[in-house]
Amino acid sequence: MEFTEKKIVQVFSELAEANRILAGITSLMDRQPPVCWMITSAAWGEGKTTLTAGLGLLAARSGDKRVLAIDMNWYSPGLHPCFGLTPAWDLQQYAQDKNLIGRIRPSGIPHLDVLTAPVLKESGENSGAEYAGLAREILNQARQMYDVLLVDTASVFPANRRMTDPVVIGSACDATIMVVLTGVTPRQQVKQAQVRLESSGAKVAGVVVNNWKSRM
Ligand SMILES: Nc1ncnc2c1ncn2[C@@H]1O[C@H](COP(=O)(O)OP(=O)(O)OP(=O)(O)O)[C@@H](O)[C@H]1O
Numbered sequence: 001m002e003f004t005e006k007k008i009v010q011v012f013s014e015l016a017e018a019n020r021i022l023a024g025i026t027s028l029m030d031r032q033p034p035v036c037w038m039i040t041s042a043a044w045g046e047g048k049t050t051l052t053a054g055l056g057l058l059a060a061r062s063g064d065k066r067v068l069a070i071d072m073n074w075y076s077p078g079l080h081p082c083f084g085l086t087p088a089w090d091l092q093q094y095a096q097d098k099n100l101i102g103r104i105r106p107s108g109i110p111h112l113d114v115l116t117a118p119v120l121k122e123s124g125e126n127s128g129a130e131y132a133g134l135a136r137e138i139l140n141q142a143r144q145m146y147d148v149l150l151v152d153t154a155s156v157f158p159a160n161r162r163m164t165d166p167v168v169i170g171s172a173c174d175a176t177i178m179v180v181l182t183g184v185t186p187r188q189q190v191k192q193a194q195v196r197l198e199s200s201g202a203k204v205a206g207v208v209v210n211n212w213k214s215r216m
Pocket residue numbers: 010011012014015041043044045046047048049050051073076078153154155210211212
């Protein structure tokens with residue numbers, strides 16, 4: 001589904017604590033820019049990508065911050081259709097030229113840019129460690145160029161053997177937001193995800209409750 005700005009705002013309005021989180025990001029940013037926040041969840045389909053797009057949109061609206069939304073859910077990317085984009089860059093080429101700016105695309109919304117997921121070739125091409133190193137390098141480079149980084153990731157469960165696992169990326173971000181789809185994900189699983197993230201160095205700053213009731 002292609003998101004328009006209107007659609008993002010409509011969906012975002014149902015995320016109960018989004019504005020509070022945004023206020024937290026803004027106050028942190030005023031003290032210590034740039035700010036890099038990872039968005040994850042215990043299980044898939046809880047609203048991570050929707051929240052990332054929505055937070056990006058709201059953060060960019062202030063007009064005085066450069067905002068970059070990054071899709072690090074490399075094996076199941078979902079951020080690009082939110083902005084009518086298609087993944088088009090190659091991770092191997094990036095590993096050689098380290099040209100991040102050439103791979104960042106405008107979102108169509110002022111002050112908000114997007115780094116889609118790369119187009120990955122056959123599995124086994126890189127080790128998890130190589131992917132982790134490249135992901136950290138991307139975040140470090142992006143910090144030089146933007147005030148706010150919002151990093152969309154995979155869910156914590158089922159455990160992901162790849163580097164795109166949020167458990168690996170989380171320690172490279174300043175803070176982590178967990179999205180919880182109410183009435184769907186068991187409380188115990190949310191707690192387990194939090195423990196996994198924190199034991200690997202991620203700082204879980206808060207939970208965003210998504211009250212969305214899927215008709216599926
Ligand atoms: N609050 C909401 N209101 C309406 N639709 C929503 C809401 N939250 C999520 N959705 C819808 O639920 C679906 C899953 O949301 P989304 O892609 O953001 O989840 P995700 O956590 O990123 O999923 P994945 O784990 O597959 O990456 C999407 O179709 C999205 O439009």
